[in-house]
Amino acid sequence: MQILERIEEIYPKLTKKQKQIADYMKDHAEDMAFITLKELSTEVGITEITVLNMCKALGYESFNEVKYEFRKYINASRVTFYQENDYYNTKVPDYELTEKEKLLVDICREERGLIEELARNFDSRRMLEVAQLFFEYPKIVLCGRGISYLICECIATYLSEAQIPTMKVNTELNESVYSALPMLDKKTLVVAISFPDYYFVTQKMAEFAKKKKAKVLCITDSKESNIAWIADEVLTVSSTTRMALNTLSAPMALANLLASAVKIASEQRQRKGHVEGFDKLF
Template sequence: MDVIQKIHNLYPEMTRKQKSIADILLESPEDIAYITLANLSQKTSSSELTLLRFCQKLGYSNFLEMKAAFREYTQSMVKLLSSPQYFVPDATITDVEGKSELLRQICREEAEASQRFFSSLDLLSIISAAEAIRGAKRIFICAHDISHVLAEFLYARLKLLYFDVCLIDLTDLNDTQDKLDMLTSQDLVIFIAFPKYYYPLASIAKNAFSHGATILTITDSVSSPTAQYSKHLLVCYTATRVFYNSLTLPMAMANLLLSYLVIDLGPDYRSRDLSNANASNTNNLK
């Protein structure tokens, strides 16, 4: 039995205070995987002792056990709601000519989407995002599933330009939390978010935002789960006939972003390597 079912089963016999705690946990269970006992105490207006008794009511010996149960629940929802899929074409298309025609239609759609993308491109948004990258002390790139392909591309290019960059695979919730706990107001978090959106994505972005980090999102819509927490938002259309997302335009967006960085850094970009090395040596001497 998962933690959500336990709460529902025990809800009728809970005290009024316990029910208010349960209501908050049920409202956003994915948040609990990333919250501390002190933060939950503040969120529920409860003492830490009251929360520990609530954990015991559910059959957990301490808060960490309950938190692990919520993480396990979140992981199960990830598998259910964030798994990759593709659209199956019309099953009646069986001959080579019909399949070729479908491919031509996809080509036209990609070309039209690219034309709309480049004709309506907001270069100032790209420049602003590039400046945020350049000004960040550290950069954390977060992605899941197919978005991770674009994340690896960005990571490799930023390393080539000697940025201090870390790649986070959101599938690993434990590693994600460890990395988020490192964030400061000097850091930049880049979310790459396309459908199917990763189930706990909004909670992860909220956690990063609460640490004061600047957030940049590359996504397909202004209503993306991380958009409300993002200072920089780069939007590109990705829907296709066969897969949920085409990487054509996201890759173009990443290329433009990186191209401006190279233009902005100029021929002295290698000096960043020396600067980072000196900073590392200084820290080692402390």
């Protein structure tokens, strides 16, 4: 039985305060995957003990078990939505297969088109400004899922060459997400990478980071995406072709440019440090 069904089942037996908590849970199901016990207590204006008693009334031993059940519910809902809407269907229509060589050439041109679009819109000054963020914050967290996580790994590798340590978070793995949450504060730069289907946990992590006063840099395909509205800084690059919901070509090129900008800034800082150190000798 899903948790919302469980809440509906026992709702008539709940106390007035427990019903208030239950109403919040039903109205903020996605928030329940991330919210802390203290935050929920504050939101509903009810003591933490009462919230814990509500968890037990639902049949769970702890608040974390309730959050776990909400994550199960949300994931199940998303899977059903994508299946019903054939979201990931990239099957090639039969009429395209009559000229396979031409089709492959067209796909190649689409990939090239994404790179050319990136080059046309590239703002080197802004990229260098964004690169400075990696030196202003002592803690850097890269998060994403699927192809977005592959980009996280790429950026982390490049940053390590510039002696910049990072923490990578696969937002599809609960343990990965929850291990990073204590790190999020005003000294943290969170790089949230999100392309269609805009995985909701990546967005929720960005929202949580903002609440904790962290700086949020988002890499996505559009300034109109939900996660872009959350971020302090946004870098965009197109990612969709006829054969792929997300292709790595242009997004990875953007990642390379960002990493290159960080390396350039790092070299400048090192040289400045050497010059200042030399000047102190005289």
